[in-house]
Amino acid sequence: MQNAPASVALESADVVPPRPGGYRWALRPALVAAALGVFGTLFRLVLIAADYPRADSDEATIGLAALHVAAGENFPIFFYGQHYMGTIQAYLAAPLLALGGPSTLLLRLPLVLLYVGFLVAMYRLVSSVYSAWFAVLVIGVLALGSDRVLKDQLIAHGGTAEVKPAAALLILLAYALAVGWRRYRAVGFAVWGLVAGLSLWDHLVIAPYVLVAAGVLVACRGRELAGRMGAYLLAGLAVGAAPLLAYNLRAQPGQDSLSIFLSQNDGPPVPLVERLVGGVLMGVPLSSGVCDPGVCRPWQRVWALALLALLVVSAVLAVRALRTTEEARARHLVRLALALGALLSIVAYTRSPAAGMTPMESGRYLCVLPVSVPAMLWPLWRLVRRGGVPRKIGAGVLGALLATMVVATVMVVASAVPDARADAREQRQLVDTLRETGVRHLYAGYWTCNRINFDSGETITCAVLGDNLRPGFDRYRPYRAVVAAADRPAFVFVADSPADGRLRAHLRRRGVPDAPTRTVGKYHVYLPPARLLP
Structure with missing residues (x-):
């Protein structure tokens, strides 16, 4: 990225070069974004210190795997008891648990670091592909969090916390390679493959975003991929996915990870209407941060239709730009990829019976959707920048969305945190009683x-x-x-x-x-x- 042509930094229509002597002003978006990121990080640290979210046995299973890794007793490929979903979280937490012993707080600290990495990758991506001030808005939205969003980021269930920074990094790397990242280019392709491989081992919910990021690379650097750079990418992919490949090469028919993962769609038939209601009207607002703890009210579900419409509009705008101009092609392809990644994830989720049967808990399968927040907000941002009546419409919708997310975040602190603290105290009392x-x-x-x-x-x-x-x-x-x-x-x-x-x-x-x-x-x-x- 640092060695991309100078014109790349000015591709976006609403990025204005700083005037002479205006260098301090050029730093302002990054500083504001950093302040918002610090707020979001401290907020999450306070929450985990207050025992929120509530722990459960699935999270404890990751903790047990981390203890086993730390002691050198076992090195699991998958979440204990199943043959899919990798154990990256256990390996990240193992050094901390080796030093501090079993602790839910220590188990969750690596997840906060992953969140910081997610914000950094998103700011770099959005400021490069859209504009710096729009990136500030995106970071502000990502600093907030409803009950479902925070659970996905802070509970060590495996998969849901790390796929977001991974997806953002894959798209950012694809864009950097597409616009002419020259130094260490082979390393760039190898790292892209490595991250993709690790992500697919860790959780297949990231597959739509791996697909769209790969699409950007193929569209912009297809010739390179047909040569040595493609070999570097495949080598990185093989290394990252090595645990997954090692298991599946010896797995019995029907016991391979893909078959088992797809079997999650098995079960009693659920009517399409119920799957659409659970997957779209509940899943989209849950994963986007506009629902209260444990519930998504009817007025909050309305946002699902608005956010879905914004994704479609964002995709249409990107396609129109690609058809009318060859200039800044990579930028418009990435914008399209962000919208398509979300739409493909929603379609895949609504195919599952879980979307209709258990929409509140199964909303975690849309955990990668925050990566597409820029695509959701971009049409509103364009309206705001146009002035006049469009500005009032865009600002009104954007303001209402942010207000809803702020309310959802406050509701977490007001209602869910005391309950989580009480549950943690009760758990400690139980273990103490058993010991006594x-x-x-x-x-x-x-x-x-x-x-x-x-x-x-x-x-x-x-x-x-x-x-x-x-x-x-x-x-x-x-x-x-x-x-x-x-x-x-x-x-x-x-x-x-x-x-x-x-x-x-x-x-x-x-x-x-x-x-x-x-x-x-x-x-x-x-x-x-x-x-x-x-």
């Missing part, structure tokens, strides 16, 4: 078990039981054998849950209705005098 009572082995439900395993640093071992008191889904299978060999494992269930009721009935049938029981928050802790289950 001498419990080292126990059975619990899925959403309880791995949290205990991680928070205790595996000094307490928990295996999963389903609601029917039969073995459940142990993502890390060795735990099941350890607990099965224990003399009298304890039981921990949410009070009055189906499993809790069945265990009480089982105790009565066994003639031990008065087995020692402790109540910790919402949990019942059972301490039977002998082994209850075979």
